[in-house]
Amino acid sequence: MTGPLSAILGFGLFGVFCLAFTEKILPIPPSHVLLLFLGMTAAPDDGTLAILLGVTTLASTTGCLVWYTVGRRIGIDRADRLVERFGRYVFLRPETYRKLGQAYRRNHVRVSLLAQFIPTVRNYLPIAAGALCLPALPFVVATVAGATLWNAGFLLTGYALHGSGQSPLAVGFRIIAIVLALETAFMLALRYGPACWRRIRPMLG
Template sequence: MITAAASDHGFTGLTGWAADLLLSVGDIGIGLLVLVEVVVPPIPSEAILPFAGYLTQSGSLSLVGLIVYSTIGAWLGGLVYYGVGRALGMERAVRLVAATRLITRDDLDRGVRWFERHGRPSVFFGRMIPGVRSVISIPAGAARMNLVTFSVLTMLGSGLWNGMLIGVGAALGSEHERLEKYLGHVDLVVYAALAAAVGVLVWRRVREARSARSTAQPSVSTSPEGPS
């Protein structure tokens, strides 16, 4: 049950937006945020989940509900990339996701190597590793891992990780200023990462446009001078 207005939380920035969503929608809101975080990695669960746990101290959110919905959100997000990998195969899926600029090619290759090295356990442990948790589903899908096995490992790994982060936030109790300072630093990191991602995207577009113009420009041939 929602017991506090969204404007009463006192947070700003990314965490203020998250607070507005959570206090307006309730426990299910954390599932939506985690789903987006899995598909669009720059939104960090390390910021959202402890903050959600902190809000349980005011009675606005349920600790159990947050863990359940965040785990479901992580599973649904994982299914998106699992489906892409299963439908397209490894190389085509990696190329497609890299082209969206949502995940870098380096992170995608790291996830593929992680899966090739560790196999099925990587789906469980990868859920606890930033930069791997989103992409590990692609090689799992491309390898046609059994969907039930994938789902169980994803829910176990995500549930453990999410529960730990939510528990940390709940344990802070009334430490509002300490949490606000921590989340303020995380906000800055997220904003910097988003700005860098936009900058890289613009730079690549400009480079591709210049390359296309250079290729399309006709070459000028010079004929040898005749005798005077």
């Protein structure tokens, strides 16, 4: 294992924390690729894998709290303008941000949890949570739960592939395709689900 990642991982768990935290601020490389890489290369046994999960979840939550604090400080109007201006540079579609921001008002705990399963949105939607002044404790609890599930899935996949000879990057691209499909399904459900339920509910009653 060579290159910048190996140099950072040379600092042990602190290096792992820095990588996972930095990915929350600027998602390069994407979290699924990073977590697969860590699972394949930095977890020689089950105990180390559990520690990696704890460290990466802590780092992910800390990164979300950074963006939550930014949102609290700048307010909803400036947060919306920030996403409108710069969202495209980090692959965050403003319309996606707006729809999930509206959903936050209806059920912020559920959206905080589900947001952790959508690439890029999981990084920057905490800005909306802070800008809307949503309660910090439920936000943190939902974020920890979502980040734990997300991180565990990719760390375990990488750990299972350890020694298989497969490239983390190649596996990562396949995972990206699956995650994008799930993201599309989630956004369609968010957009059309309530209307469909309103039509179906009278027939069920």
